[in-house]
Amino acid sequence: MTINTLAKGGCHREQMACFRKMEKVIVAMQDPDMGMKMRNQRLLITVIPHAMTGHDIIAWLTHKYRISEEESLHLGNMLVKYGYIYPLKEPRCLVLRPDESPYRFQVRPLTIYLAKKNIRKQGELMEYEKERYSLLHKRINHTWDFVVMQAREQLRASKQRRKADRIVLECQEQAYWLINRPPPGVNNVLDTGLERPNNFSCRVTLVSDFIIEACRKALGRNRVKSSICLEGFLKYSEQYLNHDPIMQGCLPSNPWISDDTAHWTMNAEIVPVPTRLRVERWSFSFMELLNDAMGRREFMTYLEKEFSAENLYFWQACEDIRHGESSKIVEKVEDIYKNFLAPGAARWVNIDSKTMDKTLEGIKRPHRFVMDDAQMHIYFLMKKDSYPRYLKSDLYKNMLAKAIVPQETKKSVFPFMRRQRHSSPSPAQTATQAAEEEGLAKGAGANSAAGSHF
Amino acid sequence: MKKNKITLTNNITCFLSNSFLVKMKTSLKYMRSPPTPEMATQEVPLNETLAHLKTESETLKSKLEEERAKLHDVELHQVAEKVEGLGQFVMKTRRTLKGHGNKVLCMDWCKDKRRIVSSSQDGKVIVWDAFTTNKEHAVTMPCTWVMACAYAPSGCAVACGGLDNKCSVYPLSLDKNENLAAKKKSVAMHTNYLSACSFTNSDMQILTSSGDGTCALWDVESGQLLQSFHGHAADVLCLDLAPSETGNTFVSGGCDKKANVWDMRSGQCIQSFETHESDINSVRYYPSGDAFASGSDDATCRLYDLRADREVAIYSKDSIIFGVSSVDFSLSGRLLFGGYNDYTINVWDVLKGTRVSILFGHENRVSTLRVSPDGTAFCTGSWDHTLRIWA
Secondary structure: OOHHHHHOOOOOHHHHHHHHHHHHHHHHHHOOOOOOOOEEEEEOOEEEEEEEEHHHHHHHHHHHHOOOHHHHHHHHHHHHHOOOEEEOOOOOOOOOOOOOOEEEEOOOHHHHHHHHHHHHOOOOOOHHHHHHHHHHHHHOHHHHHHHHHHHHHHHHHHHHOOHHHHHHHHHHHHHHHHHHOOOOOOOOOOOOOOOOOOOOOOOHHHHHHHHHHHHHHHHOOOOOOHHHHHHHHHHHHHHHHHHOHHHHOOOOOOHHHHOOOHHHHHOOOOOOOOEHHHHHHOOOOHHHHHHOHHHHHHHHHHHHHHOOHHHHHHHHHHHHHHHOOHHHHHHHHHHHHHHHHOOOOOOOOOOOHHHHHHHHHHHOOOOOOOOHHHHHHHHHHHHHHHHHHHHHOHHHHHHHHHOEOOOOOOHHHOOOOOOOOOOOOOHHHHHHHHHHHHHHOOOOOOOOOOOOOO | OOEEEEEOHHHOEEEEEHHHHHHHHHHHOOOOOOOOHHHHHHHHHHHHHHHHHHHHHHHHHHHHHHHHHHOOOOOHHHHHHHOOOOOOOOOOEEEEEEOOOOOEEEEEEOOOOOEEEEEEOOOEEEEEEOOOOEEEEEEEOOOOOOOEEEEOOOOOEEEEEOOOOEEEEEEOOOOOOOOHHHHOEEEEEOOOOEEEEEEOOOOOEEEEEEOOOEEEEEEOOOOOEEEEEEOOOOOEEEEEEOOOOOOOEEEEEEOOOOEEEEEOOOOOEEEEEOOOOOOEEEEEEOOOOOEEEEEEOOOOEEEEEOOOOEEEEEEOOOOOOOOEEEEEEOOOOOEEEEEEOOOOEEEEEOOOOOEEEEEOOOOOOEEEEEEOOOOOOEEEEEOOOEEEEEO
16 A cells, blocks of 8 residues: 555545555556557557557456456556556547547556655665555565566666656656645545544443443354345235336336336325235235225224224324324323223223233333334234134225226337326425314314324 | 554554543443543553453354354355346446535435436535436535535435434425525434434434444434444444335444444444444345345455355456446346446346446546435435436
8 A cells, every 4th residue: 555545544444445456457458468468559659568549448447357448447447546557648538439449457656656765766765755665565565576677667767767757757657646635526536424433442441341242142043044044025016026116117007217206196194095016015014004094994993893902093093103202102101001901991901911911010100112112013913813814804805996097108108298296295385284274273282293104 | 532542462452532431441440540641551451351352252243254154155146147148238427416525425206207416525515406407406515525415214304414413304395495404404413424314214213323332213203313223343334124014124344344233223233244444334135125236445345144144245357457446237137337536337146246347538537426216216426526327
């Protein structure tokens, strides 16, 4: 690495990682056997040795990494931007051109400077210079010969002042300074954002304790075989494939592509008739059903018929405590007790005695998670019992049969018209209106915060 | 904060703050005098403890790896051989949102699938209707580098924060005359920059992560700290809430190269993964909640399965040299999108482990990437001051 990075206290850790990788690419490019074929390149009337054309660079990258030309161009551009390769034509413009423009590998001027000095003074560098020199030597060992060669070349050139070398030197330095002192308007590639980390190594012993604790716990945990877990991913992706608009498209069309919002209108929160895909999704998992407002409503209707709706009401009330305001917890817990748990309650829920006892005990000191056990019990009850029966019920089957399958609208239907992009009411607006209406109809009592019903 | 440079043996150099040294003194009982440069000479007792702890944790870690390896009977790409490959993949920029005056650092979608909130280095937080590209609200924060922003589930508020070490909630008012900044509510308070924030299932709670190495859960109404999560050894850079049935866990990633899974109720770290070679910039759950993906400065994305308790896939390529700033899954979890520091977006086949496509367009690094709630598109924010919607 260069003195620059070292001098900054080695704080640019993120840059170090990609510099190392870029250097790997550069080293591979310079490999005598598999690397780039360097030759004399013509720049107007001057001949520059050890250069390569933009076109060659791209071809080499495409071949070596098995990527497209577009990607090689992009990667090559990065190498130029970061100064690993510099252009001999138009040195002010750090861009890789996929043509016959000549380029050369950059070696940090400071490195060359020290190498030159070393050669000239036969090893009589200053102490600090010696230190840096050997550090550099260690770090760029693989290209050291190249550095020495460049240094020798430069020394020779300064004696003979050959035009070609002067051009090369100029370009080299220009490129170097363009990167380290970018003119306004040009991206500063050395910009790494905020310095990170801020807190590293501050808590060495505390963290070691934590690691040991975590490892001990982890050793005791139950693990599932990889084959079983990984099959799970396959199943999930397959099941949801048709529901993934980026993979399969969506009906009638993707609003972002066609500028038509029909897809969103048809899949709004509450619609008279839902789409088929949506109703199908309710059968994927209990969570899918509950997470969909319409699904939940349908399920509630079904439970009413079965006289077990109190379970869903109870579950909803518990969710409200868990995610609601801290200040309302006590009041809500009392309500739940009155409506669902007290003997003779209007919507008494059937919880096993152990959980019931634990919950009643916890109610004496109500907190956010006091209902968790009871809520889970009822959740799994619904999931194992009511949910499968709902999916087999006429109610669900009819819903599925009635559901819409939208017609696909191809973009070509509107070949020359650019559709009007209509705005939609902001959720903030509808909420304010709703709040106003609620305020007018005072004393309604059912005032959950505007937050929870989206 | 003044930092004292302490050199221990084995060339471990720690920069310890005065306050931390004070804490160490009392807990280790090795040092009695106030911090002085001569502290270096009192290395010996401290070193022994550290060395001992280090060997113990190394031994445990290798034991853990052994245990994990026992149940690893097959690789993901092997299992995925029977799955059909993905065909030609075409995604283009469908909208470009211009308006920020500096680097875009973060963005989030509204549940209505078309609105987004974005924040930038110059302190501006903007709410857009991405579909029409209209700006609907704009707030100027009193600090620069607003690294975190989030949309409330109701769509009625946004949260944001950054170098001010706080997370503030702004209710979105449609009254043009109303100054949004006036209604601002300070919720979270950390001792270092805010790196990420997210509302939980409602507008009432916010989860934050910070450069101070901790995550925290806050009650929005009162600003009260509900739970804090300690365990990262360095800045925490990202977090994501689990989409599970019982909804009680989240994952965080940090500069210590670790991804930790936490129980929100107890504050305990329930699982930890350390296979990345550099800072973890982004973590995102697989849609089923059984796994999560991470993106790191080491230029790789990785997939960790929570039931198998191990890393199950690495998404990397020799030609990809620059770090990943953010990742997200497509709706079915088949595709993983990564925004990279070399200005590109790489699209990965999650099951087969191959790179499906590379997208060009941004003129500087991609700093944030999120798929829309209904999976119809994804949005990227970049240091080139713009946001793009891709579909």
